[in-house]
Amino acid sequence: MKTKRPLILVTNDDGITAPGISSLIEVMKTIGDVIVVAPDKPQSGMGHAITINSTLRISKVTIYNVKEEYSCTGTPVDCVKIAVNKILQRKPDLCVSGINHGANSSINVIYSGTMSAAVEGAIEGIPSIGFSLLDESIGADFSVSKKIVKTIALNVLKNGLPAGVCLNVNIPKSKLYEIKGIKVCRQAKANWIEELDERKDPSGKPYFWLTGRFENFDKGEKDTDIWALEHNYVSIVPTQFDMTSHPSIKIINKWKF
Numbered sequence: 629m630k631t632k633r634p635l636i637l638v639t640n641d642d643g644i645t646a647p648g649i650s651s652l653i654e655v656m657k658t659i660g661d662v663i664v665v666a667p668d669k670p671q672s673g674m675g676h677a678i679t680i681n682s683t684l685r686i687s688k689v690t691i692y693n694v695k696e697e698y699s700c701t702g703t704p705v706d707c708v709k710i711a712v713n714k715i716l717q718r719k720p721d722l723c724v725s726g727i728n729h730g731a732n733s734s735i736n737v738i739y740s741g742t743m744s745a746a747v748e749g750a751i752e753g754i755p756s757i758g759f760s761l762l763d764e765s766i767g768a769d770f771s772v773s774k775k776i777v778k779t780i781a782l783n784v785l786k787n788g789l790p791a792g793v794c795l796n797v798n799i800p801k802s803k804l805y806e807i808k809g810i811k812v813c814r815q816a817k818a819n820w821i822e823e824l825d826e827r828k829d830p831s832g833k834p835y836f837w838l839t840g841r842f843e844n845f846d847k848g849e850k851d852t853d854i855w856a857l858e859h860n861y862v863s864i865v866p867t868q869f870d871m872t873s874h875p876s877i878k879i880i881n882k883w884k885f
Contacts (some may be wrong), residue, residue: 634660634785637754641671641728641741642692643697645798651758651770653692653723655777656724657844659785663720664697665711666744667704672730674741675747676704686710691813704745713754713765723749726759727773729766732842733798733853734818737867746794747869755784756794758867762857763801772804780810789866796865802856810862818844 636656640649644666656662665686679702686698698715708723725745732740742758745829749756757780761773776799784795794814800807822840829835846852853863 632777635716635718635839636660636662637708637711637716637720637723638662638664639666639711639725639745639748641667641674641704641725641745642815643667643670644689646670646729647766647768648761648770649731650692651774652724652727652777653694655774657692657694659778659781660721662692662694663711663716664692664694664831665700665715666698666709667707668699668701671703672702673739673743674705674744675739676705676707676744677741679703679706684710686715694819704741705748708745708748708752712754719752720754722781723725723752723756724759724777724781725749725757727770727777727799728758728760729768730760730764731759731762731798731857731860732758732796733857733863734816735867737796737815737865743794743796743867745776746796747867750789750792751869753791755789757781757784757797757798758794759797760797761801768801772802772807772831773799775804776807776810780864792870793838793866793868796853796863796867798853798857798863800862802860806860807862808860810864811856812854813856813863813865814851815865815867816844816846816849818842818846818854 685701728742746756747757824836856863
């Protein structure tokens with residue numbers, strides 16, 4: 629009797645023609661039946677944004693020779709929503725997002741369209757993973773990532789994930805033989821120290837350009853994603869959409885209202 633292949637939803641935030649999603653699709657095709665719903669243009673830094681004040685359109689495309697593929701005018705989260713509600717005949721066995729061009733470790737998970745798509749998958753009850761490579765170049769080499777992506781995806785298909793949890797996977801920019809392994813980590817306490825550079829356009833009117841530097845406040849802590857990546861490990865951070873600070877409930881309940 630022929631074993632039924634898993635149904636896999638693939639999306640990203642760099643756009644449907646980005647090299648990263650091409651590599652991700654290539655891997656997923658070896659695992660299951662693939663349906664692609666991805667933005668028609670780059671949507672980096674969109675976080676969990678959704679389209680509510682303009683029309684949302686999808687177009688059927690033929691780029692990757694998979695079961696079905698669509699470009700979407702919306703955000704990565706829109707892509708997951710429209711896939712689940714309008715395109716898929718059943719809930720997929722896996723949702724994968726990426727492979728992102730650049731890191732989504734530590735605080736970056738908040739801003740990431742790649743990870744927000746995975747989080748939306750988790751909200752829908754789909755085992756979901758966001759993959760990122762620490763190389764922002766359009767010419768980034770994703771060949772090393774493919775083996776890692778396949779290993780983690782197969783593990784999720786085999787073992788499942790806790791309800792409401794997705795995986796944030798970051799892959800070092802290294803040769804395969806240089807990668808020491810895979811570490812399950814916590815999100816590092818790190819964030820951007822931001823500045824708004826004020827400039828003037830040709831008419832003399834001011835505009836602003838967001839700049840800054842990344843600061844890691846968990847230096848030396850070996851259980852964080854930043855430490856793992858700096859030491860050539862792939863980092864996996866189990867990520868949830870429940871943002872409640874549970875320890876704070878007891879503290880705030882002592883206040884007098």
